[in-house]
Amino acid sequence: MLAETVPHADDELVRSGRDAAATQRALVRAARRRFATDGYRATTVRQIAADAGVNVALINRYFESKEGLFEACMKRTSNELDSQTPTGTSDISSLIERLIAHVVNAPDGDDPLQLLLLLRSSGDENADCIRRRTLEHFTQRLAVAAGWNADVPDTAPILLRAQLAIATMLGVVMLRTSAGVQPVASAGFDDLGGPLGQVFGILLAGPGAPSGTPPR
């Protein structure tokens, strides 16, 4: 789930030069990185355009405004998270393993940035709404994967637990990428796997579940 580390179709570094779709992809790609790492306000459209190797005016041409580009980033991240998340019940231990992998990819991988982006606000109504809905939708997916059943009465706690797991992921990714705090910033899978597995286990599988070291 989450990021399967599937090679992206738009990974090309050189654009063909006159392909609108490719240009838009390059812009979104560059923008997402900047927005996630530097925040909305600190990012300038000139930086984004330069990163994408594209003229600045094209941002307005294709996305109306800086906010429009941000919204496009949100939508795309939302869609990708959606398509990468299992829709039904999943095996708990493999689910947890995936969550851990997602966090551990930071700070170099592209996937954790997608989560970080969901914490950034542009002040734009639409974008903030998408952000909130994406996080809530993602919560539900995670809860379902963990065996949550909407028909059972009083299942709110399970949703909340799933959300705490997401919060933990977000917090860890922030400390690793944005703050660069040691020791968590330079910790690898061997260091993080154990404790993170316990946290996710106790949140998603309940106290009774085995909370030992996760499988490698």
Add this chain to the structure above:
Amino acid sequence: MLAETVPHADDELVRSGRDAAATQRALVRAARRRFATDGYRATTVRQIAADAGVNVALINRYFESKEGLFEACMKRTSNELDSQTPTGTSDISSLIERLIAHVVNAPDGDDPLQLLLLLRSSGDENADCIRRRTLEHFTQRLAVAAGWNADVPDTAPILLRAQLAIATMLGVVMLRTSAGVQPVASAGFDDLGGPLGQVFGILLAGPGAPSGTPPR
């Protein structure tokens, strides 16, 4: 630890008018709120000055620059967190209870904002350094309170575990304040206490420790 809900010394709403120290306090107080909630770039010095009921030029007079004010906020938050944290070993269950209370105070309380501030960056070298050191120092304090002993070999995991606890706190506070994501945004102590207690318990007290519902 953290915020003891001690009445702040600068709670006064009307400044004396010609008291440099009071003016500086009012500025830091107002700035910290804005920086924490809106981020560094989205906050304007005019907003801060207006909130503090002070002329804008005084920011530069007392703090050199906007970044200087930000750095002062960092320092002050760092100091406050320091003075509010127990320096020695502490009772695990009461420690956890405090951590939970700190998170639950959000989004209205003043305390969680101090944590949020630690995630904000101004791009300034000094401020970011203070931020990193504060978080690392805070990590150590928490580990010590949880019984960590620097003399024991291979204690890195315990530091990491404390940091994961901090990450969880930060993540939850962000979801509650900045993103406003449901259900966690409107959850109260009764909802959050249980799961959060389990997470903190398994991280700080180890798997063997009792991870049931925390004392009220």
Add this chain to the structure above:
Amino acid sequence: MLAETVPHADDELVRSGRDAAATQRALVRAARRRFATDGYRATTVRQIAADAGVNVALINRYFESKEGLFEACMKRTSNELDSQTPTGTSDISSLIERLIAHVVNAPDGDDPLQLLLLLRSSGDENADCIRRRTLEHFTQRLAVAAGWNADVPDTAPILLRAQLAIATMLGVVMLRTSAGVQPVASAGFDDLGGPLGQVFGILLAGPGAPSGTPPR
């Protein structure tokens, strides 16, 4: 004179698609409307192209630049006014009637827009020169139609009087179309015919001429 409500040659709504001349006509037609109503600067070439159902780049292809298109509009309006104006002496009362009709057609008709266009400036030397010459030429025509004879000494006053008549027409058209000022904006022939006839009469026929209600 002026607009004889002759059916325009380019009234077709669908262009043949690959007819350069038709494309140019459509562009000038659309441009003239926009320039006259919105002014030169407020009009964008994209609006014009969209109105004409034509690709934007064709404006530069056929007219070199936006100013070139403006100049073409001026020239065309100049020519049309020229071909629609009687070259010799005309019956005063029917002449006046035509002037009134021209004004009254506003704000919906196409004719007053041609006059409005003559008041718009693009800052371009050439276009402004055409404008000035057109207005002066038009003045002369009107004076001739009113019985002016270039051979008579000291005939400047008659030219001036003809120009005042044109000024009145322009002023009224502006108030009706651009400013939308009441009551003149919604006045019809029955309201305007009388006073306008008097003004034109006293200017073109002299104080001794009958200045009563114009013929219907």
Add this chain to the structure above:
Amino acid sequence: MLAETVPHADDELVRSGRDAAATQRALVRAARRRFATDGYRATTVRQIAADAGVNVALINRYFESKEGLFEACMKRTSNELDSQTPTGTSDISSLIERLIAHVVNAPDGDDPLQLLLLLRSSGDENADCIRRRTLEHFTQRLAVAAGWNADVPDTAPILLRAQLAIATMLGVVMLRTSAGVQPVASAGFDDLGGPLGQVFGILLAGPGAPSGTPPR
């Protein structure tokens, strides 16, 4: 009425340097000239600021935006016209003489520009509304001065006649200032007084009134 050629209080060419009110006056003064002669869109805020000898940012500081400055120009022109117009019935022949003087001042005087400004549109709702209302209010004043009585039934024609007089003034001023059309552009009082007097006379005093040459 209209412009009494009273020496303006803000005629100073050098601002005192640190006087907010003077700066605002200088900006409005410079802006009004530019807007009236070049139009709203063709005028840049930098030009205005340069003309006023002031930093560009002060436009936004004092008037919120370019449109705000335009609106301020409209309001000021509206007020000045208002205060310069007699509120009651006036002697017809002296009234006409004033109207003529107002027109003749162009193209060098400051007064005709105020009228021209009333024909410019910024696209802004508020400013355009002010413009319309000013013109309509000015119409009423003129009608009253010409002996119009609101109690008499069916007096609409008199309003309309007053508006035609205004239209003529506007048209003449445009031809003189904006278009520079000969011979009207270089005509003086001796040339314009006669015909203009006749037009105003026949519009405001009726056909029976003496429409000879105005007194010098």
Add this chain to the structure above:
DNA sequence: AATGAATGAGGTTTCATTCAT
């Protein structure tokens, strides 16, 4: 000490125009 006027750098956006297809 404090105020508010003034400044300059930099940000986003618009728009006429040119370049490949």
Add this chain to the structure above:
DNA sequence: GATGAATGAAACCTCATTCAT
């Protein structure tokens, strides 16, 4: 001949900062 992608200049505006009172 026609299209749409791409470009660069310039416009308006914001904002941290400095200056004069």
